[in-house]
Amino acid sequence: MANNRRNQSGAVRFVPALKAVLLCTLIGGSCVGYVLQKNKIYELGQQIGARQVKLDKIKKENQILADRYAAMQLPQRLAERVRDLKLGLVPPQRQQIVWISEPPPIAPATNALPAQFVQLNRKP
Amino acid sequence: MIRPGHLRRLFVFAILAGLALAGLGARLYVLQVVKHDHYREIVDDNTQRTFVKQPRRGDIVDADGHVLATSLPVKRVLADPSLIYPYQAEVARAVAPLLSMSEGELLHALRPLRTNDTGVVYTNRFVDLKRKLTYDQWSEVTQAIAQVSFDVDEEFLSRKERMFFRNLRRRGIYAEEDFQRIYPSGRLASHVLGYVQEVERILTNGSSRAASIEMTGIYGIEHWLDGKLKGTRGWRVTEMDRRAREIVVFREQDVEPRPGLNVTLTIDMFIQNVVEEQLAEAMKKFNPKSACAVVVRPSTGEILALANVPDFDPNFPSKSDDWSRKNRVIADMHEPGSTFKIVVVSGALNEQTVTPNDVFFCENGRWMFKGKPLHDHDNGYGNLTVEGIITHSSNIGSAKIAVYRLGEEKLYDYMTRFGFGQPTGITLDGEIRGWVKHWKKWDGLAVSRIPMGHAITTTPLQMAMAMSAIANEGKLMRPMLIDSLRGENGEVFVKFQPQTVRQVISPHAAKQMVAALKTVPAKDGTAPKAALEHYTVAGKTGTAQVPGGKAGYIPKKYVSSFIGFFPADNPEVCISVLIEEPDVKKGYYGGQTAAPYFKAIAEQVANYLKIKPDRNDSLGETLVGGTNSAPVNGVAARRP
Numbered sequence: 001m002a003n004n005r006r007n008q009s010g011a012v013r014f015v016p017a018l019k020a021v022l023l024c025t026l027i028g029g030s031c032v033g034y035v036l037q038k039n040k041i042y043e044l045g046q047q048i049g050a051r052q053v054k055l056d057k058i059k060k061e062n063q064i065l066a067d068r069y070a071a072m073q074l075p076q077r078l079a080e081r082v083r084d085l086k087l088g089l090v091p092p093q094r095q096q097i098v099w100i101s102e103p104p105p106i107a108p109a110t111n112a113l114p115a116q117f118v119q120l121n122r123k124p
Numbered sequence: 125m126i127r128p129g130h131l132r133r134l135f136v137f138a139i140l141a142g143l144a145l146a147g148l149g150a151r152l153y154v155l156q157v158v159k160h161d162h163y164r165e166i167v168d169d170n171t172q173r174t175f176v177k178q179p180r181r182g183d184i185v186d187a188d189g190h191v192l193a194t195s196l197p198v199k200r201v202l203a204d205p206s207l208i209y210p211y212q213a214e215v216a217r218a219v220a221p222l223l224s225m226s227e228g229e230l231l232h233a234l235r236p237l238r239t240n241d242t243g244v245v246y247t248n249r250f251v252d253l254k255r256k257l258t259y260d261q262w263s264e265v266t267q268a269i270a271q272v273s274f275d276v277d278e279e280f281l282s283r284k285e286r287m288f289f290r291n292l293r294r295r296g297i298y299a300e301e302d303f304q305r306i307y308p309s310g311r312l313a314s315h316v317l318g319y320v321q322e323v324e325r326i327l328t329n330g331s332s333r334a335a336s337i338e339m340t341g342i343y344g345i346e347h348w349l350d351g352k353l354k355g356t357r358g359w360r361v362t363e364m365d366r367r368a369r370e371i372v373v374f375r376e377q378d379v380e381p382r383p384g385l386n387v388t389l390t391i392d393m394f395i396q397n398v399v400e401e402q403l404a405e406a407m408k409k410f411n412p413k414s415a416c417a418v419v420v421r422p423s424t425g426e427i428l429a430l431a432n433v434p435d436f437d438p439n440f441p442s443k444s445d446d447w448s449r450k451n452r453v454i455a456d457m458h459e460p461g462s463t464f465k466i467v468v469v470s471g472a473l474n475e476q477t478v479t480p481n482d483v484f485f486c487e488n489g490r491w492m493f494k495g496k497p498l499h500d501h502d503n504g505y506g507n508l509t510v511e512g513i514i515t516h517s518s519n520i521g522s523a524k525i526a527v528y529r530l531g532e533e534k535l536y537d538y539m540t541r542f543g544f545g546q547p548t549g550i551t552l553d554g555e556i557r558g559w560v561k562h563w564k565k566w567d568g569l570a571v572s573r574i575p576m577g578h579a580i581t582t583t584p585l586q587m588a589m590a591m592s593a594i595a596n597e598g599k600l601m602r603p604m605l606i607d608s609l610r611g612e613n614g615e616v617f618v619k620f621q622p623q624t625v626r627q628v629i630s631p632h633a634a635k636q637m638v639a640a641l642k643t644v645p646a647k648d649g650t651a652p653k654a655a656l657e658h659y660t661v662a663g664k665t666g667t668a669q670v671p672g673g674k675a676g677y678i679p680k681k682y683v684s685s686f687i688g689f690f691p692a693d694n695p696e697v698c699i700s701v702l703i704e705e706p707d708v709k710k711g712y713y714g715g716q717t718a719a720p721y722f723k724a725i726a727e728q729v730a731n732y733l734k735i736k737p738d739r740n741d742s743l744g745e746t747l748v749g750g751t752n753s754a755p756v757n758g759v760a761a762r763r764p
Contacts, residue, residue, distance in 0.1 A: 060259070
């Protein structure tokens with residue numbers, strides 16, 4: 001009897017202990033998980049911030065380069081380059097321009113198909 | 125056994141403890157409830173930061189998309205001297221040359237203590253060292269600070285000392301984002317573009333305060349469209365850690381700025397450049413007080429170029445004076461002189477009280493009207509047709525048309541219909557309306573003086589628009605300077621359309637007027653120097669005296685002008701050139717001074733715009749595939 005009681009009482013004590021351990025593990029795990037997730041959120045936030053700064057910097061550099069490119073395309077700047085590099089480029093002189101008379105306007109188009117297509121579209 | 129004495133003591137103690145607790149509770153209530161807002165503010169102030177995000181000011185581009193004004197990202201360099209002390213000398217030595225400052229100047233700026241206006245000494249934590257530093261320059265500054273030596277072996281320092289040097293390098297001298305307004309073409313179209321000025325604003329958001337430097341348009345298009353160009357500010361409310369790094373997860377508000385709209389002008393940079401070069405030539409040759417020119421497309425009222433000399437560099441507006449910044453095309457008025465004859469003759473032709481072939485006796489150069497003489501230049505003329513009056517610019521002939529065929533009321537009516545005495549409606553500030561007296565207040569002489577451009581003042585733009593109305597079959601257009609407003613990616617937000625002000629004269633009268641004006645740049649006319657080889661020009665010269673002095677007009681001071689358009693029968697471009705007070709020894713008639721510059725501008729503009737020539741006779745040799753009488757439709761092929 002005594003042995004049985006001991007065995008029984010031992011079994012009874014093991015289950016609550018297991019439950020307690022599980023509960024503690026669950027609560028502890030949740031807490032650790034919460035902290036880890038919080039840390040992760042913080043880290044990701046910092047990464048987002050760093051990337052935003054980088055993106056902003058790249059955008060501004062892009063803007064600077066676009067402005068530099070636009071400035072290089074200015075007619076006066078191009079004329080200066082032509083002068084500096086002694087390329088001898090000048091606007092075409094009147095004698096170098098040939099004026100070509102345009103042919104008279106074509107008669108307004110009609111819906112009629114050309115003869116060869118008319119033949120093909122005819123129903124048997 | 126508890127004695128009564130013990131009970132009493134216990135009771136007293138309980139009361140005291142209760143009172144103490146009540147006191148603490150009350151204090152807690154005061155701190156947590158009554159002064160909640162105050163302490164909340166302090167807490168927020170310690171952790172929260174508000175950053176203002178400046179929007180990028182929109183670009184101003186020409187009709188071809190060439191940039192005339194843009195905003196470049198730059199850095200604003202600031203310092204916290206409290207983090208640099210006691211190494212100001214080392215920092216100043218390394219950084220001063222890169223900030224274009226003397227070492228002494230920088231050392232003074234970085235002093236750790238300052239005294240305010242009331243004599244209170246405080247720690248110096250903020251110094252605005254330099255604005256508008258380019259990114260490249262800023263990277264040089266950061267490199268210089270990273271390499272500066274403080275004569276200590278930083279490996280053997282304590283953690284606190286290492287932290288001090290890290291803060292010094294990172295936050296001792298730091299930079300904020302800023303923009304700089306750049307005008308890449310310098311002086312080109314400066315009177316149209318205008319310029320901006322920086323204004324510092326303190327923005328508050330609850331307990332947070334943030335300083336923001338904004339660009340505000342002061343003049344020209346920059347001012348007129350300031351609200352569209354400047355965009356909308358963005359902001360970020362966030363929390364910082366003790367190393368002044370942002371804790372991104374605690375960001376409360378993050379609103380991106382909205383960049384300003386880009387403005388596309390009708391101005392063409394090439395034509396503007398041509399006009400400004402020619403005006404510079406005119407300044408060199410005739411040494412006038414000023415010169416200005418405007419190029420208009422008559423059919424739409426689009427302004428292709430608007431230039432004044434002297435001019436200014438909008439990159440450095442403070443280096444110029446008011447005189448240089450004045451846009452004379454819209455803000456200066458003169459008696460127009462003979463160019464005003466177009467109004468009188470157009471009016472009479474429109475009223476059909478004259479025909480181009482009607483003859484007027486021009487009194488051989490001297491006509492007494494109401495006891496006062498009126499003269500023609502040179503030796504005067506005898507009989508002249510209406511067309512001849514325009515060709516020779518006869519004052520007496522035009523006065524007779526006004527006096528006998530038009531009358532005071534009708535003359536005044538046509539003056540106002542052509543837009544004189546009222547602003548043209550150009551989208552620029554500072555336009556004046558000129559001076560036109562109501563006909564009921566005229567003295568008896570005015571009707572004979574106004575036809576030759578006296579007793580009235582106009583702006584050069586009003587005259588150009590009036591001439592454009594004749595070129596445009598009698599339709600007066602509103603001058604158009606802005607083509608469209610576009611977004612960041614080129615999408616069109618607003619597209620401006622040409623606006624007709626009114627039909628001033630009939631197309632038939634306009635045609636008759638054009639025929640008369642075509643005779644001006646001819647051999648017998650007043651402006652043979654305005655004639656073009658491949659295009660028929662219609663135009664009018666003007667030579668007005670400058671009012672002032674005892675005699676009413678200052679001797680040897682003139683305002684010379686020429687306004688013309690081409691091809692005369694199908695006008696593409698109207699050009700007005702005005703030269704104020706040229707050196708009389710070198711010439712002062714409009715035909716001598718302004719007309720050659722009209723020609724120089726017109727030739728280059730015609731070539732650039734590929735305008736179809738209308739004088740085929742001179743092209744006989746270069747025509748291919750047709751006779752001289754064949755229509756030439758402006759298709760140009762360049763010979764190899």
